[in-house]
Amino acid sequence: MTTNSGAKAPERRSVQRREELSPWSELAPWAGRMQDFFEQMWSPVMGGTDFAPGGELRETDDAFMLELDVPGVDKKDITIEFSGRRLSVRGTKTTEKEGKGTLRHTTRTSGSFAYEAILPVAVDDKAVTASLSDGVLVVTMPKAGEAKTTHIEIS
Structure with a gap:
């Protein structure tokens, strides 16, 4: 393009947005996939259950320890299984159907529950132990x- 004076007009340059200049912008499409992966790997809830019990999964040098809050659940109503490295805990919490008076409101959880972790x-599945005390x-x-952690001393 030329002007009346014969000089060329400056070319238009495209302006990139700030986020397009970030080195992390290329990883953005993967963020959701990675979040889904980690949620599946450590998700306490499995499909088809009414609730997920609260709890903690801890690791030491020699073992993993799972503590789940299951107040009011009898041990006969809990199933613990291993398949490879997958731990699955399922159970059912029932409530009294009848009681004195008319039930107007409740915040108690009941129904089936599940916890799963990979x-x-x-794990030495033959040495796994489970106990239920105070819910x-x-x-x-x-x-x-x-798989046990070995500590190496530096000489």
């Missing part, structure tokens, strides 16, 4: 021999 290393289920899962 452990990062192998807390404790599952202790010793790591398999090859």
Whole structure:
């Protein structure tokens, strides 16, 4: 393009938005996929359940320990299973159907529940123990021999 004086007009340059200049912008499409992956890997809720019990999964050098809050649940109503490195805890919490007076409101949870986790290393499934006391289920899962952490002293 030329002007009346014969000089060329400056070319228009496209302006990039600030977020397009970020080195992280190329990773943005992967963020949702990674979040989905981690939610599936450590999700306490499995499909088809009414609620997920609160709890904690801890790791030590020798074992994993799961503590789940399941007040009012009898041990006969809980199933614990291992498949590979996948831990699955399922159960049912029932409530009294009848009582004195008319039930107007409740905040108590009832129905089926589930907790599932994929452990990062192998577990000695023959040495797993579980106990239920004061409404807390404790599952202790010793790591398999090859998966135990070994501390190396520097000489």
